Amino acid sequence: MTQHTSLRSLEQHDAFIARHIGPNDAEVAQMLRVVGHESLESFTDAIVPASIRTADPLALPESVTEVDALAKIRDIADRNKVFRSFIGQGYHGTHVPNVILRNILENPGWYTAYTPYQAEISQGRMEALINFQTMCAELTGMEIANASLLDEATAAAEAMTLARRSSKSKSDVFFVSAGVHPQTLEVLRTRAEPLGIELVIGDDARAAETEAFGVLLQYPDTFGNARDYNQLVEAVHARKGVVCVAVDLLALTVLEAPGTWGADIVIGNTQRFGVPFGFGGPHAAFMACRDAYKRSMPGRLIGVSVDVEGNNAYRLTLQTREQHIRREKATSNICTAQVLLAVMASMYAVYHGPEGLVRIARRTHRLAAILAGALRKAGIEVGNDFFDTLHVTGIDAGQIHERARAAHINLRHVDAGSLCISLDETTTREDVTALAGLFGIELGDIDALDGETADALPAGLLRQSEFMTHPVFNTHHSEHELLRYMRMLSDKDLALDRTMIPLGSCTMKLNATAEMIPITWPEFTNIHPLAPVDQAQGYLELVRGLEQMLVACTGYDNVSLQPNSGAQGEYAGLLAIRAYHEARGEGQRDICLIPESAHGTNPASAQLCGMKVVVTKCDANGNVEVEDIRAKAEQYSDRLAAIMMTYPSTHGVFEEDVVEICEIVHAHGGQVYTDGANLNAMLGLAAPGKWGSDVSHLNLHKTFCIPHGGGGPGVGPCAVKSHLAPYLPGAFPLPPPAGEGARRADGGLTEGVGTGGMVSAATFGSASILPISWMYITLMGRDGLRKASQVAMLNANYVSRRLQEHYPTLYSGRNGLVAHECILDLRPLEKATGISAEDVAKRLIDFGFHAPTLSFPVAGTLMVEPTESESLAELDRFIDAMVQIREEIQAIADGRADREDNPLKHAPHTAAQVSASEWTHAYPRELAAFPLPTLKQHKYWPPVARVDNVYGDKNVFCSCVPINEYEGEIEAFSEPMVS
Structure with a gap:
């Protein structure tokens, strides 16, 4: 009998899950043996407290293929209508140079990079x-x-x-x-x-x-x-x-x-x-x-410092702000x-240079002046002293809007008798002719009008001062030159396209190509944020669908997608809590309890909401002290507004008492805010909205695959239980279709929009990157998201277990396991050898790795979060590097290496250093450059040696380095200066 494979099993191989999750089933089984478990289910049961485990699967469809997901989102995009928009109001049409579109926005070397806290690998x-x-x-x-x-x-x-x-x-x-x-x-x-x-x-x-x-x-x-x-x-x-x-x-x-x-x-x-x-x-x-x-x-702030060789090097400066x-x-x-x-x-700006920008500005203004001249000739009143925007008054604005709509043109509505028209880089002669036609004007010969029309720029405000005189803005104007310049910069950096970025708490996971493709479709990119709602029906469907997906993932009832960063999401959630208390006549509630282990944004957000922060203690195991929370909740019972806690904790464990903490806070009239930074460990396993939490922000740039992009963009939706939903951020009114209702009509905005104040400029925040998260959830489906959380925890525990003989994990939870990240304690090694966590971070650069999170949340430690995206081979490569580094530290402890002249203290090593004629260190060049044999086949060379942070803060210089610096004339900035 001929054997056959079922159609369903064949189709499962096309599913996206296996593309996103790094380890295959055989590797998962191997890793489970290392951590002492037979299955992912028993492993999960050993980590996640039963009190918060969800038995039901996520209310989401099954995984689909990339082809099917792209077809679905194409249908959504096609529901948007791309009109020519002359609305302005701070948003203008622009041409994205194709060389920048392809080599920056669509290039993972740029969009998968992390915030440049490690200066030596972020120079580009x-x-x-x-x-x-x-x-x-x-x-x-x-x-x-x-x-x-x-x-x-x-x-x-x-x-x-x-x-x-x-x-x-x-x-x-x-x-x-x-x-x-x-x-x-x-x-x-x-x-x-x-x-x-x-x-x-x-x-x-x-x-x-x-x-x-x-x-x-x-x-x-x-x-x-x-x-x-x-x-x-x-x-x-x-x-x-x-x-x-x-x-x-x-x-x-x-x-x-x-x-x-x-x-x-x-x-x-x-x-x-x-x-x-x-x-x-x-x-x-x-x-x-x-x-x-x-x-x-x-x-x-990016500033200029020097490295140990005296060469200029960039770094984040004045970070104490x-x-x-x-x-x-x-x-x-x-x-x-x-x-x-x-x-x-x-x-x-580099591509066009100052002269090119002036040309774009003058062309835009000329077209605006020509249109204004034509309107005035026809007896229509237009404002004076403008750059690109005409304020047209004394008209029947409704009639003009109806004509514009028929011509697929959007203008800015002001009131019944006036409107605005904003021109831009993309405006053509044909556009100006069409705009004049809306007012019943046949424009005729634009060149003739140009010759007889004066500029409308106020004479007393014409620019006299120079700008952008540095060579960088006056060199790369051909595509070939700009292409090479961008490639040169990206070659200096380490991003996810080269290596794992094992940062704890920041979830640097795969940003799949299929997820990124829709964000450059014109149906998403070319919609003005104030276009009439009937032109944005695809966007509204996308938003509504993503909101429902996030509700299913979190157990909350409503979501606002307006916050355009995680910190904005925190702020929106705390504002909702504040408004809720005030609506109930308890506006005196202004105390926010925050554990000392919390993310730094938590107390900052509370302070901006007018709340007073009361810090609660953590115990020796890193867990929040429930009794301290109980005592402070009782002490401030009449004023308690909220508690903000991160779950799983910033220390990387599922704390056992989270339900009890929710009950304590609720008993004293407060609300529970759960920081969603670590949600990647919980999808399909636990839902904060179901264990007693009232509100969370969700980092779409972490759990839901929007790329970090070197420190942004981010999206931080605010998810709430139903009693807080009315206080979510409100909507900036989108105009209804012409002749169909009042200016401030709702026009079909989604149910997730509340009546609270706006926290960012657009109702749906950074809407054009929401397709990324929509695609990720659609591709993974309910089972894929759950497995991603399980493998994320497995990868973290595998690293922790493999390294336990070399670097103890500082905190662990149930059964000696961590959640999605582990904190490696280097403090005993520093005490014994003088090697700090920073030295290890810099030495990892020589191995081609971005460092884990340095000295957060505990000074002298490294926090590692490998995410589910990393394969077993990449995890082992990182482990091998850490083991080799531990051997180098041991050599110092044993007296085989000098405490000051060793590869850790002098890391990272540049190609110029190790290839120089003179080598003065006590350790060999080969150890500096190729500490593992595999590096001889594939090596990243840092562009600068270790950067001097103290020098950079004492000598603040935050603009392009003078051209003579590129010629090797190192200038000592003896006084603090800013250009």
Whole structure:
């Protein structure tokens, strides 16, 4: 009889699960034997407490193939309608240069990189970011700029709080110009109220008369007006106020920089520098400010230091400003930036250069001026002194919108008698003809109109100051040169496309190609965030579907996808708790209990919500002390608002008392916030919404496969039980189709949208990358997600068990097992040999590995999270490296190696060092360069030696290195300086 294989078993081999999960079934069985278990089920039972285990499978479909998943999401994308959008309001059409699209956005060498905390292996992305900082600082005329923020609206909120810290005024008022973009105003309202800041909104002239600690202006304003603010700035400064300005960077290539007329803080969005609409994001915002504010400004800063050889090297500078260090004393809760998008924007600037940007700006303005001239000839009133946006008044706006809709054109609705038209880089002559036609105007010969139409830029504001003079912005204008420049930078870095990144708590897992493909489809990228809702039906279906998927994964009832980082998700959840208490007449509840092991964002987010942080203790095993929580809950019973806890814990264990903790907090009137950073260990095994938790944020850039991108983008949805759902972030109103209802009509937004304040600029946050997580869940299905959690824990326990003779695991849970990560304790080795955890981290670079998380949550340790994506071969490669390093440490302990002159203290070793004519170390070159034989076949060479962190903080330099530095003339920055 002929044997046959069933069709179903053959089809299962096409499923995505085996592509995503690193170890195959035979390797899983081998690893289970190492950790002492016969099956994944018995292994899981030994780790996860029975009190929280879920018996039912996830309410999700089965896994599908990549072909089927892409077909499903193609159907969703096709439900979007891509109109020509001239809406503006902070979002503009742009051409993404194909060389940047293919080699940055679609290149895993860039999108799978991690935050550059390990400087020596992040030189490429940091050079791209220092280009970004230089571009933003010079275009704005300010002394320093950061390495990106989340979006323009949240950047404005950060500017507001920075102004409050920096102002000498005693006022609690922040004045906001009526010309600020409406979505920015919504986010400012959300941020101001918990902090006791009073917003005063009015015409610009009122700013000079208002006693305020700060003022926010828009330049050009939301209606396109470009105004001279010199006298206004002087008046605000005379009242000890701080002047903040939201800007359009492209306009600043032809309009004078705010720094020249006295601005103190400048913020904005770099979206129109080669980053698509994407229905709202992700887009890289920025902040630039006076040098005096640099130690208080939010976000990350890239600075220039030197390595041990005296060569220039980039690093994150002034990190003591960051929320994870300042915790409850933090002035911002920023965690994720928008690095990948900042890199794209910086490369756009490098590609076009200052002259190219000016050409784009002048062409855009000429088209706007020609259209304005034609409208005026026809007797239609148009505002003066504009860059790219026309404010058209005295018309029947509804009629014009209906004509535009028929022509597949979107304009900005203002009121019944006016509208705005914003032109951009993508606008064509044909577009201008079509726009004029909406008003019944036959445009005729555009060249003739061009010749007779004057510019509309205000003469007194024309830019005189230079910008982007560094050679990096004046060299790589051909595709060949830019291609090689980007390749040179990416070759300097370590990302997931080269090696495992075993960072604890950060879940650096596979970002599968099939998941990434839809994000560059025009049906997702080319939808303006304020397009009428009937054009975004595909997006709304995608959002609704993803919300339901996340509800099924977590056991909660509702989800908001608006928060565009994990910290924003925390903030949204705490705001919901705060609003819930106030709605019940218990607004006095302001105490937030936070275990001392919590992520740094937790206390920072609580502080920004106006809550007072009370820290609770952990025991010797790293578990939260239940009795301390009980005592503090009783002590603050009338004021208890919430507890924030991470589960599994930051120490990598499933703590046994989580249900009891929920009961204690609820008994005293508080709510339970569970940080979702470690959700990757629980999918299909346990659900926080079912064991008593009220709210969680979910890191889509961790558990659900949105790439880290060098430190962002991130998405941090907020998931809640039904009693908190009304207080989720609200929606910025999408316009209904023309003639179909009021401007503020809901228009079909999803049920997950609440009535709380907006926490980011767009209703659905970074909508254009949501297809990644939708694809991941669809590809994995209910069984695949569960198995991913099990294998993630198996990989962590395999590493822990294999290394236990060399590096003890600091904390473990039930049956001596960890969850998804293990903390390797190096403190005894440092005491005995002087070798620190940092030395081990740097030595791992010589083996081609990114370091685990260094000295968090316990100083002197390394926290390892391998994720389910890593194969057994890669885990063994990491283990072999760690064992070899342990032998090198033992050589020091035994006196066979010098305590100072050894390969760990001098790691990492560059190719220049090991190939130099002179070698002065007591250990051989071969040990430095090739500590394992396999490295002779495949070797990563760090571009710089160990970076001097102290030097970098004492000599703060945060822009492009002067060209003479590239020529080898090492200049000693003897005084702190910022360019």
